[in-house]
Amino acid sequence: MNPAQIYSQPAAYLVVAAFLLATGIYGLIRRRTLIGMLISGELIFAAASLNFMALNRFTAADQSVGQIAVLFIMGLAAAEVAITLSIIIAVYRNYRSIVSKDLSELKG
């Protein structure tokens, strides 16, 4: 395969999507604040969208299905961000912190 045609290989896109998923999971594990975890969740959404688009482009007979699926993912991600940020603001108002370790009422 001609190395100049790398952009017509599905594997290139799928490996990048796997990388985005891995960094998203790493961030979800390591971040201590709620907004950091939200950003990592957005990375995972981006990985799923890229997977949809790559497989749609290279294996689907109907080329518009994957694009519509990604549009729906974007809409759901926007709704998720709006609700999550309002919850974060409400949590910050009650606890004066959004570090996930502080958000507990039980001892131990």
Added chain:
Amino acid sequence: MNPSLLLAATPSAAFPFSDWIVAAIFIVCLATTITGALIAAFTKRIIRSVCGLAVCCLGLAGLYYFLNSPFLALMEILIYIGAVCVTIIFGVMLTEPDEPTPENFVKPYPVIAPLVGLAIGAGVFLGIAKLSLSGNWSAPAALTNDGSVKAIGIALLTTYSVPFELISLVLLVAILGALVIARSGRTKE
């Protein structure tokens, strides 16, 4: 306008090295995506992490463009960079998201915890990358649809009209819910 047209023009009559130039632009998009993801996951300050997410989405828009979808590239920039990142920045301004400084915070497992996170991330990446490299992605026998903006519009208003309307309902309910949740408790102070 889109890469398939560039591909059609690639044979030697076209601009010299045009396929290598297109490949270089693709590599730049890949590098932007990966760099943005790394910034988003590894920086300490949250505001830098948000900027990393924006950079990552810019690279993703380029990748969507290479996947024959200029429409989704535009939507990615509009929705993610224009709406999601800006909303997260509003959240950063309204709270104090930065991780506690080391003076008043003792990390429970300073060495083991990053290694465990890295191991899990590397495991996920290597596993899925191996699967996607070994997969046999066969092209379809015949395309029923070229995936143009016109085709997307027709599909959204015929086959997918119910999910399309439901998405608008979800967005409406999400906005109302966000307002209600963020508003409650504000008058008590």
